[in-house]
Amino acid sequence: MxxxxxxxxxxxxxxxxxxxxxxxxxxxxxxxxxxxxxxxxxxxxxxxxxxxxxxxxxxxxxxxxxxxxxxxxxxxxxxxxxxxxxxLHGGRVRIASFRSAATHLLPPKIARFSHRFPSVEVTLTEDDPTGVEQALREGQVDIGLVPLPRSEEFDTWEIARDEYVVLLPQSPEPLPKTLTWEELSTHSFILYNYAECTSAVRDHWLEWGQSLKVAYEIKEDSTIVSMVAQGLGAAILPRLAALPIPEGVQVRSLPVPLVRIIGAAVLTNVLFSPAVLTFLDVLKGTGMFAGKRDTPEVRQGLT
Structure with a gap:
């Protein structure tokens, strides 16, 4: 026929x-x-x-x-x-991402893609979300991982949700899994000195009519976690940014959940190679990778 x-x-x-x-x-x-x-x-x-x-x-x-x-x-x-x-016998995919997503979300996805298409070169650079956006605009990378939402110059797809959690030093008395605003008000906080995360936390506190006592603002999330372990204050970080959690740090939920949406972003109206389109399938769990998407909720053993 x-x-x-x-x-x-x-x-x-x-x-x-x-x-x-x-x-x-x-x-x-x-x-x-x-x-x-x-x-x-x-x-x-x-x-x-x-x-x-x-x-x-x-x-x-x-x-x-x-x-x-x-x-x-x-x-x-x-x-x-x-x-x-x-x-996909050759070519490359250039990715930029902020650190915690690059560390905890991308490696298994890159491994899955590279196992299927070993001839494609995959490069990964780390930058803050503003730097990732600029790299996309300048054509230095094909795909960026950024917190959502972004401006309309980008096409974006949600790939994970990352809950903000409270990090606390060890205490003589066990803490409830979810803290009240009154309990949080007794602590001084070490904030992440990065505009999007800090603004999200401050806005969340204001939305619920709470005051936030700030002891430090630190650029590196690993430094914040270490300071909490030394009893220098509490912290509010996305779970991925908090990993790995050292001994001596307790992790608890906020009284009202706050979530960071992580997405893949590309410039709109750009023609991409088959390799780039296929890597987007890996991130989105579509095409030949349908049904193989990682869970969108980031809950990596923090209890």
């Missing part, structure tokens, strides 16, 4: 007549007629009713239509996979 004949049959059904189908397929009307005649002769049935109204599927034509679509779709899927494979 000629798949091209099936494609022409589908086009005639879609457009309702031979002439419009020919125009959209960029072939002559006589070529359409010959293809339909050949297909009907091969199958031994009449697939289309012709008349002043145009062309409509017969009863058997309507039943064949379902299978014709499946065959044509299967052919397109095969061609897609072949073209994808041809385009």
């Amino acid at each position: 000629n798949i091209a004949h099936l494609q022409i049959f589908l086009a005639v059904v879609e457009y309702g007549n031979f002439s419009t189908a020919a125009l959209n397929l960029d072939i002559s009307q006589s070529a359409v007629s010959r293809a339909i005649a050949s297909l009907e002769e091969e199958l031994g049935v009449s697939l289309l009713s012709r008349g002043r109204f145009g062309a409509r599927p017969t009863l058997i034509g309507d039943r064949v239509l379902h299978y014709a679509r499946q065959i044509v779709q299967a052919r397109e899927d095969i061609e897609h996979e072949i073209n994808l494979e041809k385009g």
Whole structure:
């Protein structure tokens, strides 16, 4: 069975007549007629009713239509996979990400991609979200991992949710899993000196009518965790930024949850290589990686 004949049959059904189908397929009307005649002769049935109204599927034509679509779709899927494979023998994917996502989210995804396409070079650079955005604008990288939302110059997809947690030094008395605002108000906090995280925490406190006592503002999240372990204050960090948690630091939930959404970002209206598009499939859990997406909730053993 000629798949091209099936494609022409589908086009005639879609457009309702031979002439419009020919125009959209960029072939002559006589070529359409010959293809339909050949297909009907091969199958031994009449697939289309012709008349002043145009062309409509017969009863058997309507039943064949379902299978014709499946065959044509299967052919397109095969061609897609072949073209994808041809385009992934080489090339590269350039990624930029803020540190905690680069450390905890990207390695398993890069490993999954590299196992499937070992000939593709994958590079990863770390920067703060503002630097990631600038690298995307300047064409230095193809994909960026950033907290969402971002400006409309980027297309973005959510890939994980990262809960903000309270880090506390050891205390003589065990703490409840979720703290009250009153309990939090007794602590002085070591804040992350990074605009987006700090603003999110301050805004959250204000939204719930609370005051936040700040003892320090520190640039490095690892320094913050170490200071908490030494009893210099409490901290509020996204879970990923808090890892690894040393002994002597307790992790508790906020009275009202606060979540950081982590997304993949690319510049809008840019044509990407098959390698870049496929790595986006890894991040989104789509295409050949459908059903293989990591859990979007980041809960990596912090209790």
